[in-house]
Amino acid sequence: MKVTGYRSLTTEHDWGRLIGDANGVMSRPRTDVHVLILETDAGIDGVGVGPHGDIDRVFDAVEGQDPRGVSALYDRMLAWVFKTGHAGATFGAIGAIDMALWDLKAKAAGEPLWRTLGALDRFVPGYASGLDIALDDEGLVHLYSEFADRGFSSGKLKGGRDLTGDLRRLQILRDLLGRNSTNPGLMFDANESWNRSQAVRYVTALERKVDLAWIEEPVRRWDAAGLASVRRGIRAAVATGENLTGLEQYRPLLDADAVDIVQVGNVWGITHFLRVAAVAHSRDLPVSPVAYHTNPVAHAAAAVPNHLAFEVQGLTSPIGLHVDQEYCDGGIVLGDEPGIGIRVDEEQIVAARAGDAPAQDAGPHVRPSRAGLRLVPDSPRDRS
Structure with a gap:
């Protein structure tokens, strides 16, 4: 072949x-x-x-x-x-x-790939992560109620700009997921939007009211000294790594003892995940994949000894992609279809794209000019 x-x-x-x-x-x-x-x-x-x-x-x-x-x-x-x-x-x-x-x-x-890679169990433990910063409280309740209905007992909120609002939303999340656990896991993702001292102040304030399992990307992804400084100043674990493009980029963070949860982006492939997981395992650190559509790395997560939890961002699939997996019991249940389990309906994709103008989005993928440089996280100019 x-x-x-x-x-x-x-x-x-x-x-x-x-x-x-x-x-x-x-x-x-x-x-x-x-x-x-x-x-x-x-x-x-x-x-x-x-x-x-x-x-x-x-x-x-x-x-x-x-x-x-x-x-x-x-x-x-x-x-x-x-x-x-x-x-x-x-x-x-x-x-x-x-x-x-x-x-x-x-x-x-x-x-199925999970079997090719040597996994015994098709179940991959997960956590809910709704990319939810745009939702009001009602929308937040609706979204995470759906996750709770599928057995999820851990969840991650996006935030970092509104302390009062973030505290309220974390408490809402805790109450929703509390139906599946007396002590639900709460994570918080700032997406590299703080400087190191701002991160410690913000997280310390959150921790006065809620118990956080981890804080994700509090400062820039490559800032080993900054991540280590944040890690020493808070109770929560520090998670990072999803945007690192190469095994070698993890070395400075690991050498600086700057990370507790080693993360890997799904979009970087199966081999990259397996190699990062092995390096993390050599240091007795857990690995946690950051989700992408269809969750392809879930097959590899099922096969490594140090997988902690897989991010689940939604319960539906992209148009024209039929994925052999289910969400229940707070995780992903992989199917028996050979390979990664993605069947592509090219005719449906072409029909759906016809006449659909491409999106013109900056959105979360463009770093704001004042990120990490704000004295007040939610300033009036940022809100306008």
Whole structure:
């Protein structure tokens, strides 16, 4: 079996709500989802998800190769861009190809990827995470009630700009998830919007009223000294890593003893997650994947010994993607369909995209000019 080509599609996920974080809110409830389909001479397609605009920089590294040699092909892609670097968009393309290669490997074996990777249990423990900063209290109750109905006993709120509001919302979340646990897990995500001293003050104030399991990305992702400083100044664990594009970027944070929960973005692929999980395990640290549409890394999370909890951002799938998994008992139940378990209805995707203007969003993916430089987190100019 050889890789012969690829197709690239863009579909959408209708969240049914506006999503965002402390850096901004999307202007509409539908967001783009990028799908990569790797073609082979065996008539089997492999599916990967995530932005892959730089695919032509690395595709030659896998074209004509046997997709079952996934680990070697992953290193081959990294070597292909040795001089120019593999970070950013290129790492996303490597991740999407890597997912599709693992999908092909498991399909060739006739089994779900979680079994190919050596997992015994198809259940992946999770936590609810609604990307919820745009919701009012009523919307928050509605969303997390749906998660609670599926057995979730832990949840993560977006925030960091309104202390009084964040405290109220955390207490709402605690009450909702309290039906499934006498001590629900509460997490809080600031999305790199604070400086280190501001982070300690803000989290300390939250901790006077609520018990936080972790604070996520309190300062910039690469700020090992800052993350370590925050970690020493608060009771909650510090979680970070979702935006790190390469195994080597974790080294300074781990050497500085700056992280308690090692996070990995789904969009960076299966192999990257497995390698980060192994490094974290060598330091007795848990690993927690940050979600993306269809939760492809859940298969790998089921197979590592130090997986803590998988972020679940929604209970529906993107248009035209049929995913063999369920949400119950506070986690993800993976199915038996061979591969990653994503079936792509290309006709439905094309029909849904016809006449639909592309979104023009800055939203949470563009860092505000004053992030980390505000004396008052929620200033009048920011609210205007």
